Amino acid sequence: MNQKRVAIIGLGLMGGSLGLAIKKASNDYYIIGFDHNKTHQKEALEYGLVDECSDDNERITQCDIIFLAIPVDAIIQTVNAFGSVAPHTTIIDLGSTKHKISTSIKASLRTHFVAAHPMAGTEKCGPSAAFDTLYNDKVLVLCDLDKSGEHQVQVAREIFTLINMKIVEMDSHHHDRRAAYISHMPHALSYALANTVLNQEDPKSILTLAGGGFRDMSRIAKSSPTMWEDIFRQNKENVLSSIQCFNKELHKCEALIQEEDWDGLNSWMTKANALHQIL
Amino acid sequence: MNQKRVAIIGLGLMGGSLGLAIKKASNDYYIIGFDHNKTHQKEALEYGLVDECSDDNERITQCDIIFLAIPVDAIIQTVNAFGSVAPHTTIIDLGSTKHKISTSIKASLRTHFVAAHPMAGTEKCGPSAAFDTLYNDKVLVLCDLDKSGEHQVQVAREIFTLINMKIVEMDSHHHDRRAAYISHMPHALSYALANTVLNQEDPKSILTLAGGGFRDMSRIAKSSPTMWEDIFRQNKENVLSSIQCFNKELHKCEALIQEEDWDGLNSWMTKANALHQIL
The missing domain is CATH 1.10.3660.10 (6-phosphogluconate dehydrogenase C-terminal like domain)
Structure with a gap:
């Protein structure tokens, strides 16, 4: 079976719950987790939030989808630190702000990038806070889609639809x-x-x-x-x-x-x- | 069986839930409801919040316990409009303020009166909002108990303990x-x-x-x-x-x-x- 490869950067409430939700909804995805906190990586494996953890930047940037579930400033820094990604790669952030992020991603990666904000969360954090229904039936905002590649927009729509989110679109200013x-x-x-x-x-x-x-x-x-x-x-x-x-x-x-x-x-x-x- | 008679004035969320909680906890109480809204009286009977409804002031003021589950200004007006009550009667209000109420009850009824505030509620109102666990395991504040009769304090403690509330005491200013x-x-x-x-x-x-x-x-x-x-x-x-x-x-x-x-x-x-x- 040819599974799609998904990287999740940031294995806290948002990233961890995303791993659980995708794995629950489909067997078509193989999930690679990364967190700069090594205890989080260990916990994410224990809780089954991801299939494996990897620190290999090369491997992550070749994934079909790369999710960024980290604080909003770190999203910009992390994406702009990627040298390049595979031609088919879709990079999706889950940050609560969108304009600064949407306008700060470097030109060479901007079409690979889809700016998303799931209207879901709790006050808790860390891998232990993750649960598989966090995103279920919640609103997902996609912003500035004219700046994203056609393929990338389609990939984003598919995966958020898979985990049963209600997609709305608006520009990042609004x-x-x-x-x-x-x-x-x-x-x-x-x-x-x-x-x-x-x-x-x-x-x-x-x-x-x-x-x-x-x-x-x-x-x-x-x-x-x-x-x-x-x-x-x-x-x-x-x-x-x-x-x-x-x-x-x-x-x-x-x-x-x-x-x-x-x-x-x-x-x-x-x-x-x-x-x-x-x- | 010699049931104690409890009147509940105000059959919304607070009064209705109190009726349900008492009836669930014990068969020792017979509950008479009153609400100036006749639709509420009808609904309270349908939902089983009380055993009967009565508009008979004489009957209400002879009850063992009279609860006032109405807005805080109406509490003062209603109690002070009682001519007199039976010697053993305990009047308990459930209002969210305590000082004005505690100091406004007329002298002839003050020892009959116990000022209480259950730290429980929801944003909903009316008999249909009532549910039997509203008070369960919640804090109940009793205020200015030196102004209440010894018998009345005991009666109040018993009935709130019966429905599993955690009683704390403080003066009405605090x-x-x-x-x-x-x-x-x-x-x-x-x-x-x-x-x-x-x-x-x-x-x-x-x-x-x-x-x-x-x-x-x-x-x-x-x-x-x-x-x-x-x-x-x-x-x-x-x-x-x-x-x-x-x-x-x-x-x-x-x-x-x-x-x-x-x-x-x-x-x-x-x-x-x-x-x-x-x-």
Whole structure:
């Protein structure tokens, strides 16, 4: 049997779950993992996330598909450090920002490259966090497809369809603005909420009272600072403007409470309720 | 068999789930429900949340226990409208604020009254939202117990222990300050986040990208404005000061991103990660 060769660079939650999902969906792929953390490579083999691990750059760059499941700054560095790849190779990144990545890949590899962002994740990280349904039925955004080769676009569509993702397309500018509102700014809020409580005099007494609402809102404050530092750096302007929009809304709420405009506050909350008729 | 009589006023998520939990845990209680919404009374009977519904004030005020599972302003109005209750009656409220309630119950009923706040709930409301494990293994706060009769405190402890709640005690001042940080302010954030996205030019395109993080953070923005208007009114000062603390943290984050102090941002996020070693 002539299996297609898939390299997954980065064997944490995203890369590990991708290995599991592909192996679960099909026997047509042979998966080679790489992680600069050797303990992660060992764990990835133990958990069956990949078929083998390899540090051989030559072998990786000859694969049919190379996935990059690493922080967004590292994606650019890693791809641009590839000397060349096989003519049929498709390189796909899974980063949370898209514009900087899409415009920073070197010209000689740009048609090989497909910029993707799966709207899936948890606050956990490392190979032990991987699970085979992470991507199932989730949205996948593909960006700037006019810059990718026809073959590469087809390969990307096939593999994401195989693991049951819902593919949407948009340019990387739109993606980054929308991702700021739906993901990056909410992460900033969650980190700020966690720090607000931790800065109080007796945080443990406060946390004793934590119910589902607080747990949900502070969950993503557990996310990796290394990963999020890169995202905030690459999407700085959109993140700042989305935080400013949020500030305006929260100030509206504060003013309504301060002025005891309870009807106004009720209307403001009722408007927010509408979110869930859309979502 | 001599069953104890329990009245539940308010047959939504909280009251309905309480009826189910008590009936599941013991046959020693006969449960009489009341809701000013007659459709809710009908539904509560259909779903088996209570044994009967009654509009008879006399009958309700003679019960062994009267639970108030209604918005916090209505709790005060309803209890103070009771002419009198039986000598052995225990009145327990389930409101999210405690100081205003604890200090507003009329003197003739104050020893009958026990101020309680179960740290449990969902964003849903109405009898159809009720489920029998809502309170299971959750924290219950009892406040200002020195103002309640000895018999009433014992009755309250027994019934909340019966449905497997973890009881903690504190004075209502401390409760309201802590509840502002762990519950009330996070609700304000969630409503503000929902409105921020809804105010954008194309909210549906943004919401297409919603993953678990956004869904979790906006979930409680679906909560009832009527219920939350009352809570924000009763806990105004604590809510405002907790929002101000949050603003300082978020401004810190904004400044770090604006100034491109990535090390500082990384440290700030790492600090937030510590929350989950406590929680």
